[in-house]
Each structure stands twice: as structure tokens, then as C-alpha cells.
Amino acid sequence: MKRKYIIIGVAVFVVLTLLVALQCKAKRMPVVVDLELKLDQPDPALKPFDSTLVAPFFEKHKELNDYKEDVMLVYRNHKFNYLWHDSKGRKETAEVLYSRINSISAEGIFQEVPYKLEFDALLAESLATDLTKELMLTSLYFFYTDKVLAGIDQKKREEMGWFLERESSSYVSYLDTLLANPGLVNIETQLNKQYYLLKNALKKYQDIAGLGGWDSIPLPENFKSLKPRDSSELILAIRKRLFITGDLKEDSGSSVFDESLSKGISVFQQRHGFIVDQAIGKKTIGAMNVSVADRIKTIMINMERCRWISPNVSKEKEYIVVNIPAYKLTYIKNDSIALQSDVVVGTTINQTVIFSGKMKYIVFSPYWNIPQSIIKKEVIPGIQKNSNYLANHNMEWNKGLVRQKPGVRNSLGLVKFLFPNSNNIYLHDTPSKSLFQRESRAFSHGCIRVAKPKELAQAILANDPKWNSEKIDWAMNKGSETWYTIKNEIPVYIGYFTAWMDRNGNLNFYNDVYNRDGQLVSFLTKKQ
Incomplete structure (x- = not known):
């Protein structure tokens, strides 16, 4: 038993070393993995599938064609053995991936999951082995890593004027690691830590949206600004708005521009890059009136930019x-x-x-x-x-x-x-x-x-x-x-x-x- 654990430990080390070595390789480069190093060995009771059946799957699911090359590569590496199933049915790794795909909106992804209804139906069925289900899982794994982990490719980034480079990764190799240890998918090390901070902020703003967001604050035609100790019905709406996003710790319901509101306005102005003058002018209220949907979109845009930065920065x-x-x-x-x-x-x-x-x-x-x-x-x-x-x-x-x-x-x-x-x-x-x-x-x-x-x-x-x-x-x-x-x-x-x-x-x-x-x-x- 002790010898078994030593062998497994050595194998883990070699797999992780191989993964690190592949980090600087291009995402689409053909990586042939030595299967003898893998901990996740095929079930001898489940025979490999016919490789000629992969092409018809992609003929039927054309929206996944971008991942066909990687899907073929990973199965060639595994000699066309099933990755997500064994003789007992669906593996734990399939459930982990399914959960991640179902929560992809939390990752700030604009695109919808292709064939989501079919995917849900396939996974709702019995745990029995099914080739369509198998190929769908692998294809959506590459969809997930492409959109959530890799982001827009370097060439397109540069077309947008972004010349900060990030090392590319082989997500074929990464899949082998996840198959050996599904828990690694939950470790927040694949992206820069700012990404995960924005992900938490996205959740907060999505929750706000779920509760109805905030109302726009209408301004009178002759409005100029409000200053400390002023009294106005507008202040009631401003308090409510600041309380929703946490700039104000409590909504007292007062229509007077008091010290607590002054502190809340200062926080809001600082968060939006304004000069902190503690006055409520048109620009400050204009920023308050940006909808929660637009704020969510801005967070998502910047989560995408975080994908373009090395996690090692x-x-x-x-x-x-x-x-x-x-x-x-x-x-x-x-x-x-x-x-x-x-x-x-x-x-x-x-x-x-x-x-x-x-x-x-x-x-x-x-x-x-x-x-x-x-x-x-x-x-x-x-x-x-x-x-x-x-x-x-x-x-x-x-x-x-x-x-x-x-x-x-x-x-x-x-x-x-x-x-x-x-x-x-x-x-x-x-x-x-x-x-x-x-x-x-x-x-x-x-x-x-x-x-x-x-x-x-x-x-x-x-x-x-x-x-x-x-x-x-x-x-x-x-x-x-x-x-x-x-x-x-x-x-x-x-x-x-x-x-x-x-x-x-x-x-x-x-x-x-x-x-x-x-x-x-x-x-x-x-x-x-």
C-alpha cells in the first residue's frame, strides 16, 4: 500500500511538471501526452469507441467545430477511451463540468452555451454511457476553457490595441489533470486575482438586478447642485440609490444633506474617479443613473480583460x-x-x-x-x-x-x-x-x-x-x-x-x- 502511494505521488508530480512545461506553448499546438503518466486510467470493462463517429457528431453540432481539433487530439492521446464515463456510468468529473457549465453566467460570459437544452437533456438522462453525451461533455469543456480561461486570442487583442501578453496554455493537458483530480477545477489559480475579485462584484450586481436594480433620479430643469445642509426631496432618492450599492451604510429616510450622506457621496465620487467635493451635481447624479444592467456589462467587459493578463503578475x-x-x-x-x-x-x-x-x-x-x-x-x-x-x-x-x-x-x-x-x-x-x-x-x-x-x-x-x-x-x-x-x-x-x-x-x-x-x-x- 505504501509503495502504491509513492507511485501515485510520483505520477502526480510528473503530471504537474508536464502541465507547467506546457504553459508557454500555444493553446492549439498538438500535444501528445504519455498516457502511462496519467492517474485516470481507462476502465478495462469499457471498450474504446469508433473514432469515425467523431466527425458525424461535429456535422450535427456545427457551433462546436472550433473545438473539433482539440477533441480529436485528446481522444487520440487516450486511444479513444471514454473520458467522462466508465462501466458504472458517468464519472464525478462529468458532474463537476456540468455544474461549471450551468454556472457560466457567474464568469461574466456574454455568449450562450451552445446546445444547452440538448446538453441538459443528455445529462438529465440515466448515467449510462453514451457517445453523444461523451463528445458533448468534451466539446463543452473546451468551450468553457476557451471562453472562461483563455478569452479572446492574442491576435484579436492586438487588433483592439492590447499588447500586454499572457502565456498561452494547453487545455488538452489541463483536461488530463482535471480528470485525475476534479477538485482542481475549483482552485482559483488559472486567472489573475483581479478576475476573481470582479467575479464577486458581478455576483453582487447580479443580485441587485434580481431585486429590481435602482430607479433613475429625475433632475429638475433648473437643477445645479446640492450641498451639505441643503434639504430636498431629491435627497430621498439619492439616499436610496447609495444604500443599494453600499456607498451609504443605512438609509435614514431624511431629506436633509447631513454628515452621513456627505460620507456616502464621498465614497461614491471616489469610486467613480470624480473629484471628491461632497457636492451632488449633475455629473454625480448622472453616474448614479447608469443602469445596473450597464454596470454589469462593464464588469463583464473587464473580467474579459483580466483573462488577457498573466496570473503571475x-x-x-x-x-x-x-x-x-x-x-x-x-x-x-x-x-x-x-x-x-x-x-x-x-x-x-x-x-x-x-x-x-x-x-x-x-x-x-x-x-x-x-x-x-x-x-x-x-x-x-x-x-x-x-x-x-x-x-x-x-x-x-x-x-x-x-x-x-x-x-x-x-x-x-x-x-x-x-x-x-x-x-x-x-x-x-x-x-x-x-x-x-x-x-x-x-x-x-x-x-x-x-x-x-x-x-x-x-x-x-x-x-x-x-x-x-x-x-x-x-x-x-x-x-x-x-x-x-x-x-x-x-x-x-x-x-x-x-x-x-x-x-x-x-x-x-x-x-x-x-x-x-x-x-x-x-x-x-x-x-x-
């Missing part, structure tokens, strides 16, 4: 995340927030690219090497109008190009942070500090301006004995460019999320600054 020792719609930079160290800073991102014409890189350098008192596009559109016309244009803007010619000299007037400010990339995007300081006071901060040519550049440099160099606050301040203001190579490269992720769960457990909604949500929902809801 949050396991990094340190990393920097910029969320474009939130206009926010977050620097994580050892799973704690080391720094948060407001940022300015690219305009709708010069959109900041969604990608990742490794921060390698900090440049103090930087030159700004002006891109050719800006030279042509702005600098040359400026020189033509004013011969002193370069001097007035602290610029000079340098090897046929134009650069701006270091100093407080430099457009990059006093420091920049480089993570070399083909998009020529980086983080930097700015002399235009007033822009950080605005709610909407899409003003740059594509690079990311940081409200707390010195604090970011201090956080990055906190454990570097060569630097302290005084030396950083000196380097930023000395007027001559200095490059410093960071000891440990820091991953930088620039993303685009219009719904996001923060570390305080609050669900935040942000303005779709580049109008990308509509494009994504159109793709996700069309017939695939």
Missing part, C-alpha cells in the same frame, strides 16, 4: 501598474502598495499604448529628445513664425534633431523613468502640475506624466545604498543629465480597466476615455 516581488482610465499609477512591493500617484496619459488622438516593459533606468535632469512628428507639427512651424522659438522654449539643435535642455522648463520635468520599448513610452515628471487637479487627464503625446516623480524615484531606490532623498533631489535639480541603471529591473504594466476592485474592497468605475468598451462588447456579443 501579482506574484512579482515588485511591479508598477498604470491604469489609463483611472489616471492612476500604483507601485507594488512585496504585495503592498509602496506608492500611488495620479498620472496624465495620452490624448484620444495620441493614445497611450497598452503593453508591458521592464524599467531599467532613471534619468535625472533629462534632455527631451523631441520626436520627429512633434518637430514637424509644432517646432518647425514655431520657428517659421518666430526666429527665437528654440531659445524661448529652452531648445537646441542636436545632430539634426531638436532637444530641450534640462531644467525646470523641460517638458519631461526633472526626472524620467525608462523601460525601453518600441512605442517610445516612458514615465516622467512635468512642469504642468495644474493638469493633475483635473478629473480627466488625457493630455500627453502618449507618454505618462507622474504627479509624484520624486516620491517614485525614492520608492524605487529605497534599498539602494547609493541614493537617499537629498541625493535624488540634487540629481533632479543639478541641470545636467545623469543616467542611473536600476539594480533590479521592475516590470511595468500599462493597462486599460474601466472597472476595478481596489485593495479596500471597493468596486471602482472609470470613464471609458478611449471608447474601447463598446468595441469589445460588440465583439463579445456577436455570434462567434
Whole structure:
């Protein structure tokens, strides 16, 4: 008996090692698995089925044709033995998959399960072995992993302007692991943890929808705003609305704008990326009037984006995340927030690219090497109008190009942070500090301006004995460019999320600054 457990333990280790090795392979690549490593051995009392019967199944079920190749592969690997049945009938793994398929709406999937009525009818029948039932289970397993775990393929993501890459997985191999241990399907490790946080938020908003959602708050024609200590019948509706989403802990039924309502409004405004002014204006009420159905759709859209991120991101020792719609930079160290800073991102014409890189350098008192596009559109016309244009803007010619000299007037400010990339995007300081006071901060040519550049440099160099606050301040203001190579490269992720769960457990909604949500929902809801 002891020897048996040792053999099983070794087999588990080898299977898991094989699975990890396959993680970086393409999702559709042909993976032939060594069946001798599998714990889930075929029942000798149940004969393999005729492989020629697979094609007729897909002829009848054309909506599942995308998975035909994977279905054939997995059965070839298993020598066309049944996966979901044995001589006693349906296995536990089939029941686990059926349960997952039936709860797929909780995963934020827009598409309906193909042949759902037939699937339900097949599984409602006896537990006896049936080839149609067998092939349906395997096909819907691949539908589930495709929609819930993989999401839209990398090529389509890039067409939508998303260049953050995630390692592809072989869900053929993953199936073998689940067949050996059905409990693994419930382990939340396949996706980034933000996905599971949004999944919980989706459940909350689906429950709200089930109770009727919330009513729209009508505004009088002459409405301007409500402020603390004001009294209005509108406040009754506002209290009710805030209580439904938990921004207000209790609904007192008072029509007076009191301290408790002020706190609730502050929470709501902060969650929606507004300046927290504790006044109830048209914009705040407009956000309250977005229907629960639309909020659910936004959560689902962003759950899809979470499928495009490696689950290993949050396991990094340190990393920097910029969320474009939130206009926010977050620097994580050892799973704690080391720094948060407001940022300015690219305009709708010069959109900041969604990608990742490794921060390698900090440049103090930087030159700004002006891109050719800006030279042509702005600098040359400026020189033509004013011969002193370069001097007035602290610029000079340098090897046929134009650069701006270091100093407080430099457009990059006093420091920049480089993570070399083909998009020529980086983080930097700015002399235009007033822009950080605005709610909407899409003003740059594509690079990311940081409200707390010195604090970011201090956080990055906190454990570097060569630097302290005084030396950083000196380097930023000395007027001559200095490059410093960071000891440990820091991953930088620039993303685009219009719904996001923060570390305080609050669900935040942000303005779709580049109008990308509509494009994504159109793709996700069309017939695939």
C-alpha cells in the first residue's frame, strides 16, 4: 500500500511538471501526452469507441467545430477511451463540468452555451454511457476553457490595441489533470486575482438586478447642485440609490444633506474617479443613473480583460501598474502598495499604448529628445513664425534633431523613468502640475506624466545604498543629465480597466476615455 502511494505521488508530480512545461506553448499546438503518466486510467470493462463517429457528431453540432481539433487530439492521446464515463456510468468529473457549465453566467460570459437544452437533456438522462453525451461533455469543456480561461486570442487583442501578453496554455493537458483530480477545477489559480475579485462584484450586481436594480433620479430643469445642509426631496432618492450599492451604510429616510450622506457621496465620487467635493451635481447624479444592467456589462467587459493578463503578475516581488482610465499609477512591493500617484496619459488622438516593459533606468535632469512628428507639427512651424522659438522654449539643435535642455522648463520635468520599448513610452515628471487637479487627464503625446516623480524615484531606490532623498533631489535639480541603471529591473504594466476592485474592497468605475468598451462588447456579443 505504501509503495502504491509513492507511485501515485510520483505520477502526480510528473503530471504537474508536464502541465507547467506546457504553459508557454500555444493553446492549439498538438500535444501528445504519455498516457502511462496519467492517474485516470481507462476502465478495462469499457471498450474504446469508433473514432469515425467523431466527425458525424461535429456535422450535427456545427457551433462546436472550433473545438473539433482539440477533441480529436485528446481522444487520440487516450486511444479513444471514454473520458467522462466508465462501466458504472458517468464519472464525478462529468458532474463537476456540468455544474461549471450551468454556472457560466457567474464568469461574466456574454455568449450562450451552445446546445444547452440538448446538453441538459443528455445529462438529465440515466448515467449510462453514451457517445453523444461523451463528445458533448468534451466539446463543452473546451468551450468553457476557451471562453472562461483563455478569452479572446492574442491576435484579436492586438487588433483592439492590447499588447500586454499572457502565456498561452494547453487545455488538452489541463483536461488530463482535471480528470485525475476534479477538485482542481475549483482552485482559483488559472486567472489573475483581479478576475476573481470582479467575479464577486458581478455576483453582487447580479443580485441587485434580481431585486429590481435602482430607479433613475429625475433632475429638475433648473437643477445645479446640492450641498451639505441643503434639504430636498431629491435627497430621498439619492439616499436610496447609495444604500443599494453600499456607498451609504443605512438609509435614514431624511431629506436633509447631513454628515452621513456627505460620507456616502464621498465614497461614491471616489469610486467613480470624480473629484471628491461632497457636492451632488449633475455629473454625480448622472453616474448614479447608469443602469445596473450597464454596470454589469462593464464588469463583464473587464473580467474579459483580466483573462488577457498573466496570473503571475501579482506574484512579482515588485511591479508598477498604470491604469489609463483611472489616471492612476500604483507601485507594488512585496504585495503592498509602496506608492500611488495620479498620472496624465495620452490624448484620444495620441493614445497611450497598452503593453508591458521592464524599467531599467532613471534619468535625472533629462534632455527631451523631441520626436520627429512633434518637430514637424509644432517646432518647425514655431520657428517659421518666430526666429527665437528654440531659445524661448529652452531648445537646441542636436545632430539634426531638436532637444530641450534640462531644467525646470523641460517638458519631461526633472526626472524620467525608462523601460525601453518600441512605442517610445516612458514615465516622467512635468512642469504642468495644474493638469493633475483635473478629473480627466488625457493630455500627453502618449507618454505618462507622474504627479509624484520624486516620491517614485525614492520608492524605487529605497534599498539602494547609493541614493537617499537629498541625493535624488540634487540629481533632479543639478541641470545636467545623469543616467542611473536600476539594480533590479521592475516590470511595468500599462493597462486599460474601466472597472476595478481596489485593495479596500471597493468596486471602482472609470470613464471609458478611449471608447474601447463598446468595441469589445460588440465583439463579445456577436455570434462567434
